[in-house]
Amino acid sequence: MELNQCINYLLTTSQHKVFQEISRRLEPFDVTPIQYGVMHCLWKGEKTTPKEIASELKLENSTISGILDRMEKKGLLNRHVSIEDRRFIEVVLTDKGKSLEEPILKVIDDANHDILASIPEKEQELLKKNLRILAGLEEA
Amino acid sequence: MELNQCINYLLTTSQHKVFQEISRRLEPFDVTPIQYGVMHCLWKGEKTTPKEIASELKLENSTISGILDRMEKKGLLNRHVSIEDRRFIEVVLTDKGKSLEEPILKVIDDANHDILASIPEKEQELLKKNLRILAGLEEA
Numbered sequence: 472m473e474l475n476q477c478i479n480y481l482l483t484t485s486q487h488k489v490f491q492e493i494s495r496r497l498e499p500f501d502v503t504p505i506q507y508g509v510m511h512c513l514w515k516g517e518k519t520t521p522k523e524i525a526s527e528l529k530l531e532n533s534t535i536s537g538i539l540d541r542m543e544k545k546g547l548l549n550r551h552v553s554i555e556d557r558r559f560i561e562v563v564l565t566d567k568g569k570s571l572e573e574p575i576l577k578v579i580d581d582a583n584h585d586i587l588a589s590i591p592e593k594e595q596e597l598l599k600k601n602l603r604i605l606a607g608l609e610e611a
Numbered sequence: 612m613e614l615n616q617c618i619n620y621l622l623t624t625s626q627h628k629v630f631q632e633i634s635r636r637l638e639p640f641d642v643t644p645i646q647y648g649v650m651h652c653l654w655k656g657e658k659t660t661p662k663e664i665a666s667e668l669k670l671e672n673s674t675i676s677g678i679l680d681r682m683e684k685k686g687l688l689n690r691h692v693s694i695e696d697r698r699f700i701e702v703v704l705t706d707k708g709k710s711l712e713e714p715i716l717k718v719i720d721d722a723n724h725d726i727l728a729s730i731p732e733k734e735q736e737l738l739k740k741n742l743r744i745l746a747g748l749e750e751a
Contacts, residue, residue: 472716474651474667475748478723479626479633479644481739484669484746486622493619504619511614527614529624576612583618589751590741599621601730601738606624608615611729 482605489586496582500575505530506542507575513548513564514572520559521550529606547571622745629726636722640711645670646682647715653688653704654712660699661690669746687711 474480493504502510508528512518518527525535539562542548547568553559587595603609614620633644642650648668652658658667665675679702682688687708693699727735743749 472720472723474648475743476723476739477719478726478739478742479629480648480668481742481746481748482622482626482629483644484748485742486619486626487669488746489619489622504623508614508620528620529627579617580612583612583616586618586745589744594737594741597734598738598741599616599618601734602618602621602625603615604729605726606621606628608621608624 478605492586493579493582496578497575500571500578501545502547502571502575505538506547507579509535509538509542509562510547510564510568510571510575513562513568514576519561519563520553521562524562542568618745632726633719633722636718637715640715640718641685642687642711642715645678646687647719649675649678649682649702650687650704650708650711650715653702653708654716659701659703660693661702664702682708 490504493507497504497507505528509524512524512527518524521535521539522532524530524539525532528535530538539548539550543550546565548562548564551561551563553561587598590598600609604611630644633647637644637647645668649664652664652667658664661675661679662672664670665672668675670678679688679690683690686705688702688704691701691703693701727738730738740749744751
C-alpha cells in the first residue's frame with residue numbers, strides 16, 4: 472500500500488496542516504485550537520466539569536488538567552467546587568473568556584470556509600459525516 | 612458552529628482514534644505508526660535521507676532526528692555518510708528492519724480495511740482524495 476492510500480497517514484498529514492492553519496488564525500487571541508475547544512464547551516454551557524470537557528474533546532483526563540492550568544493562568548477561566556454537588560469541580564469562564572466568543576467564532580467560521588473551499592460543496596458534508604464515523608461520533 | 616461541524620475538531624478526533632488503533636496493531640512489532648512511516652519510505656528505497664523522509668511524512672526536520680535515534684537503538688536502521696555524496700547522511704535498514712516489511716504491511720492493509728469498513732466502499736476513495744487535498748498532497 473502506498474502511504475497516500477493509508478488512512479492513518481492521510482488523517483495525520485491533513486490534521487497537521489489544518490491544525491497549523493487554525494493555530495495561526497487563533498494566535499492573535501493567544502489561544503490554541505485545543506483551548507478554543509475547551510472554551511467552546513463552556514460558551515455552550517453544557518459541559519462544565521473537567522471530565523465532561525475531556526470527553527467532549529476526546530482528551531485523556533490527565534491531559535485536560537494541564538490545559539485548564541494554562542488557561543487559568545491566562546485569565547480565561549477559573550475552577551470552583553460545584554455549588555450543586557461539592558464532589559465536582561466546575562469550570563467557569565472569566566469575563567475575558569466570555570468576551571472572546573464572538574470574535575473567535577467568526578475566525579473559526581472563516582477558517583472552516585477557507586479550508587474546505589478546495590473541496591466541492593456537495594462533498595463537504597459527506598467528508599464531515601465520514602470523519603464523524605471514523606471518530607466514533609456518529610453511527611455508520 | 613457546532614464542534615462536530617468544525618473540520619479541525621473532526622480531523623483531530625478521527626486521527627486520534629485511527630492512530631490509537633494502528634498503534635495497538637503495531638505494538639507486537641515494537642513499532643509506532645510514525646516509525647512504520649519511516650520504514651515505509653526505506654522499504655520503497657526512494658527517500659533515504661533524513662530530510663527526504665521528514666518531508667514525505669510532513670515532519671519537522673528537528674523531529675525526525677529523535678525518531679531515527681530511537682529506531683537505531685531498536686536495531687531497525689543505521690545512519691551512514693552517503694558514499695555517493697559525503698555531504699549527506701543516508702538511512703539504511705538493518706536486516707531486522709527489512710524483515711518487518713511483509714508482516715507489517717499485512718497488518719496495515721488489514722487495519723485500513725477494518726477501519727474503513729464502516730464507510731460505504733464507493734465513498735472511501737472520495738474520502739481519501741479529499742484528505743489528500745486538505746493535506747496538500749494533491750491538487751483540488
